[in-house]
Amino acid sequence: MVRAEIIAVGTEILLGQIVNSNAAFLSKELAALGIFVYHHTVVGDNPERLSEVITTAEKRSDLLIFTGGLGPTQDDITKQVVANHLHKNLVEDTFHLDKITQYFAGSKRVMTENNKLQALVIENSTVLQNDFGFAAGMFFTLSERSYMLLPGPPSEMKPMFTNYAKPLIQNATGGEVHLESKIMHFFGIGESRLASDLEDLITHQTNPTIATYASDNEVEIRITASASTKEEAENLLSQTEEEILKRDGEFLYGYGDESLADVVIRKLLKGKITISAAESLTAGLFQAELGGTTGISDILKGGMVTYSTEMKREVLGVSQQVILEHGVVSSECAREMAENIRKICHTKMGISFTGVAGPGGMEGHVAGTVFIGLSVEGFETETYSFVFGRDRNHNRNRAVKQGFQVINQFLTEKMGF
Numbered sequence: 096m097v098r099a100e101i102i103a104v105g106t107e108i109l110l111g112q113i114v115n116s117n118a119a120f121l122s123k124e125l126a127a128l129g130i131f132v133y134h135h136t137v138v139g140d141n142p143e144r145l146s147e148v149i150t151t152a153e154k155r156s157d158l159l160i161f162t163g164g165l166g167p168t169q170d171d172i173t174k175q176v177v178a179n180h181l182h183k184n185l186v187e188d189t190f191h192l193d194k195i196t197q198y199f200a201g202s203k204r205v206m207t208e209n210n211k212l213q214a215l216v217i218e219n220s221t222v223l224q225n226d227f228g229f230a231a232g233m234f235f236t237l238s239e240r241s242y243m244l245l246p247g248p249p250s251e252m253k254p255m256f257t258n259y260a261k262p263l264i265q266n267a268t269g270g271e272v273h274l275e276s277k278i279m280h281f282f283g284i285g286e287s288r289l290a291s292d293l294e295d296l297i298t299h300q301t302n303p304t305i306a307t308y309a310s311d312n313e314v315e316i317r318i319t320a321s322a323s324t325k326e327e328a329e330n331l332l333s334q335t336e337e338e339i340l341k342r343d344g345e346f347l348y349g350y351g352d353e354s355l356a357d358v359v360i361r362k363l364l365k366g367k368i369t370i371s372a373a374e375s376l377t378a379g380l381f382q383a384e385l386g387g388t389t390g391i392s393d394i395l396k397g398g399m400v401t402y403s404t405e406m407k408r409e410v411l412g413v414s415q416q417v418i419l420e421h422g423v424v425s426s427e428c429a430r431e432m433a434e435n436i437r438k439i440c441h442t443k444m445g446i447s448f449t450g451v452a453g454p455g456g457m458e459g460h461v462a463g464t465v466f467i468g469l470s471v472e473g474f475e476t477e478t479y480s481f482v483f484g485r486d487r488n489h490n491r492n493r494a495v496k497q498g499f500q501v502i503n504q505f506l507t508e509k510m511g512f
Contacts, residue, residue, distance in 0.1 A: 096321075097130045100156035102148060104164035104173045105247060106139035117162045117245075117252055124256065128265060129274040129321050130158065140170035142179075149180050157240055158264070163247030165230035167209040174233070174244055178217045181237060185215040188222050191231040198229070217244075223259040227251045234263050275328035277336060279316040282355055282500050284346040286314045292342045296335070303335045312493050313355065348503055355499045360388050362503070362512040363444075371440035372398035373411055373432040375423070375449040376465065380495045396440045401432070407449075411435050422458040424450055426466050426478035433468030434476055445470040446502065448494055453487040462487075465494045469501055474509060477501075 101118045108115050115137060122132045134156065138148045152159050164173030178185050192214035199206035213230040216222050223232030223243075228251040234243045243260060245252045281289060286309040290297065293316075297305050303320035316339065320331035340347065349358045363370060372381050379400045385391050399411055404423050407413040412435045413428055421427040429447045437445025446469050453462030463484035470476040479501055483490045506512040 097158055098156045099125050099130050099132045099158040099160060100134040100136060100152045101132060102136045102138065102152060102159060102161045103247075104138055104140065104145060104161060106141075106170070108137050108163075109139050116249055117247070120249070120253060121160060121162070121256065124261065125264075126274050126276070128261070130264070140164065140172055142172055142176050145172065145176045146180050149177065153240060158243070159240070160243045160245065162245045162252055165213065165232070165244060165246050167207075167212045167229075171212070174215060174217060177242065177244065181217075181242075184218045186218050187211070188214050188216045188231050190222070191216075191225065191229060195229050221263060223255050223263075225251055226254055226258070232260065234260060273323065273325045273328045274319065274321045275325065275332055276317055276319045277332050278351055279318070279336070279339065279347055280313060280349045280353070280355070281316065281343065281346040282313045282348050282496065284314060284343060285309075289314050289316070289343060289346075293339060296338060303331050305335065305339075312489075312496050348500070355496060355503065356384050357388075359499045359502050359506070360385065360391065360394075362506045363394050364390065366506070366510065366512060367394070368444055368506075369394050369396050369440075369442040370444045370446065371396050371436045371442040373436035373445070373447040374398065374400050375402055375407070375432075375447075376452040377448040377491050377494050377498075378402065380491060381446070381448060381498055384495060384499075396442050398440065399436060407432065412439075424458045424460050424464060424466065426468070426480055429466035429468035429478050430470075430476050431468075433470035433478075437470045437472070443472045444502070446498055448498060450490075450494065452490050453485075463490045465490065465497070467494070467498050467501055469505060471505065471509075477505075 101121050103115050103118060107113050118135045125132050136148055138145050161173050164171045174185065192211060195210050195214060196206060216231050216233045217235060220233035220235035223234060225231055225246060228246055228248065230246045232245050232255050245255055286307050290307050293305060303318050306317045308315045318332050318335050320328045322328035322331060348355050374381055382398050385395050401407045401411045404418060407423055408415060408418060411432060413431045417427045417431055429449050432447030432449060433445045436447065448467055450465035451457045451460050451462050456462055461482065463482050465481045465483060467479045468476060481497060483493045
């Protein structure tokens with residue numbers, strides 16, 4: 096197993112002036128080659144600190160990839176520091192030197208001496224051609240450890256890596272290893288419980304590996320397998336996925352980059368199920384989430400934001416009896432809101448949200464209390480109650496996601512989607 100470390104050189108990254116997008120690109124590319132990136136390091140334009148970083152990286156990594164610091168200015172120090180650290184000389188690369196001189200001659204500009212620095216490479220290295228700039232890249236192996244130096248601008252770095260560096264890495268690391276990953280999304284279960292349910296799998300994992308991540312009100316599992324063939328890696332993934340589903344499959348809603356909202360919208364569009372929404376505490380967040388999808392007008396017919404009691408009664412048609420006997424924060428109110436919005440908008444499905452976003456309570460309910468109603472043509476209206484108990488915006492966003500989960504469960508269990 097090859098362990099890689101990506102070292103970005105540039106004070107501008109540490110200052111937050113630019114984002115280190117190169118590291119994300121390289122990590123993804125290396126993963127596809129079966130190479131594990133264990134460390135991302137960022138260091139400023141300081142020779143002493145960069146030398147310290149190299150020493151540390153050599154103790155823990157087999158492949159060191161540097162980005163940035165190959166230009167013509169005084170703060171471009173990468174190859175000089177790497178060469179000095181390894182007791183190597185810098186030599187001129189004829190191809191890149193000619194490219195630089197021809198450019199300046201063709202543009203009738205004066206070439207300053209420091210521009211030649213971009214054509215310097217570490218002796219005995221394989222030169223990586225820069226098709227979109229002047230700074231040469233390089234790759235070499237020393238004492239069973241490989242070093243790669245790439246330019247900082249992504250427009251130069253990405254094509255250099257893709258066209259010239261990747262084949263060299265494959266040869267240096269002993270051929271192609273297939274690394275396959277699968278992302279599983281779960282809702283309605285906390286990360287701690289999911290990790291507990293899978294504790295034995297996680298504790299004894301070797302290949303595939305399992306990692307849980309808490310995200311926006313949900314949990315993600317990433318399974319990663321490596322093998323000599325793509326088919327073998329995918330088979331390893333399937334075996335682990337099957338075991339996970341045996342334990343917590345009821346909470347799975349999707350795979351890959353698809354969000355819970357994406358899953359629900361896809362099912363609604365497939366079934367041509369029109370929908371409308373009546374929102375109180377969510378104040379239109381649910382409909383806004385729907386509206387972000389192209390083609391949603393085929394199923395989203397409209398909705399209402401009825402924040403006040405008067406709007407619920409006079410516009411949405413919630414009965415005065417329900418308001419007096421149960422209040423607007425109640426399952427009874429959620430039921431009438433869902434049924435009425437479906438009738439008003441002439442849709443197959445109507446959903447409602449009412450509750451207490453916070454920070455204070457209301458009608459005897461604590462902050463975070465939420466009632467959701469779901470009315471579907473031909474089915475009995477259902478209501479659901481939750482207590483999220485967090486800050487105001489968390490409660491509102493969680494209510495929206497819970498609404499999508501309510502719809503998803505209904506479509507799966509009652510309509511076979």
